[in-house]
Amino acid sequence: MEKVLILADNGFEDRELMYPYYRFQEAGYKVDIVVPKAKEVYTGEHGLTIKSDLSPEDVDIKDYVAVIILGGRAPDHMRTNKGLVELVKKAFHEGKVIAAICHGPQLLIEAGVIKGRRATCYVSVATDLKNAGGIYEDKSVVVDGNLVTSRFPADLPDFCRATLEALQK
Numbered sequence: 001m002e003k004v005l006i007l008a009d010n011g012f013e014d015r016e017l018m019y020p021y022y023r024f025q026e027a028g029y030k031v032d033i034v035v036p037k038a039k040e041v042y043t044g045e046h047g048l049t050i051k052s053d054l055s056p057e058d059v060d061i062k063d064y065v066a067v068i069i070l071g072g073r074a075p076d077h078m079r080t081n082k083g084l085v086e087l088v089k090k091a092f093h094e095g096k097v098i099a100a101i102c103h104g105p106q107l108l109i110e111a112g113v114i115k116g117r118r119a120t121c122y123v124s125v126a127t128d129l130k131n132a133g134g135i136y137e138d139k140s141v142v143v144d145g146n147l148v149t150s151r152f153p154a155d156l157p158d159f160c161r162a163t164l165e166a167l168q169k
Contacts, residue, residue, distance in 0.1 A: 001029065002030070003063055003064045004029045004030070004065060004067075005031075005033075005059065005064050005066070005067045005068065005087075006021060006070065007035075007068065007070065007078060007107070008042060008052070008078075009035055009036060009075075009078045009084075010042050010043055010073075010074065011044070011073030011076075012042070012072045012074040013044065013045055013071045013072030013074075013102055013103075013153060014045060014046040014047070015156065016071050016102060017044060017048065019153075019160065020068050020099075021033075024068075027164055032053040032064075034054045034055065034058075035054075036078075036081050036084070037052065037055055038053065038058055044072065045072045045073060055083065056086065059087060061087060061094060061096065062094070064091070065097065065167055066096055066097040066166075066167055067088060067097070067099070069098070069100035069107050069108070070101065070102070070104055071104050071122060071152070072103060075100075075102075075103040078107050079106050079109070085111050088107055088108065089111045089112070092147075096146065097148065097166045099149070099150075099162075100148075100149050101150040101151070101159050102122045102152050102153070103124075103125055104121070104149070105119055105120075105125055105128075105129055105149055106121075108147070109128055109129060109134070112132075113147075114129060114132050114147075115134065116134075116135070117134055117144045117145070117147055118134075118135045118137055118142050118144040118147075119136065119147060120136065120137050120140075120142045120149045123151070126138075140154075140159075141155060143162050143165075143166060150162075
């Protein structure tokens with residue numbers, strides 16, 4: 001069974017965790033949640049709690065086909081975690097599908113993988129994306145090679161569909 005990582009931290013957008021978590025399982029993938037510390041409880045913006053599976057140090061990116069980066073306030077925390085940033089860099093350089101929604105592209109910016117790439121994000125991150133050399137598009141989903149990005153929870157159907165399609169290529 002192929003495996004997918006979801007990157008999270010406290011303050012994740014609850015819907016942006018739950019929708020992909022179950023959608024990718026439904027599509028036949030094993031989903032692991034990676035946070036700064038394994039086996040701890042993390043809380044979303046709206047009160048959803050999750051127990052993490054792994055820390056970044058526990059992950060061998062070669063075992064996974066995709067990385068999903070959640071939005072909410074979590075990416076602001078995640079981008080200060082060297083292990084999570086390195087995980088995104090490795091996944092990008094190995095050609096894994098990387099899907100980021102809402103504020104998730106903040107982690108793509110921190111990992112230095114957005115320059116020259118088309119992407120979308122929550123409107124408050126758009127200037128940061130452009131300043132990092134990304135090409136901002138205000139669409140429900142933007143696919144550029146192995147990168148899939150979306151703006152906010154209402155885009156989740158398009159986001160998951162495009163990510164699953166990217167995994168079939």
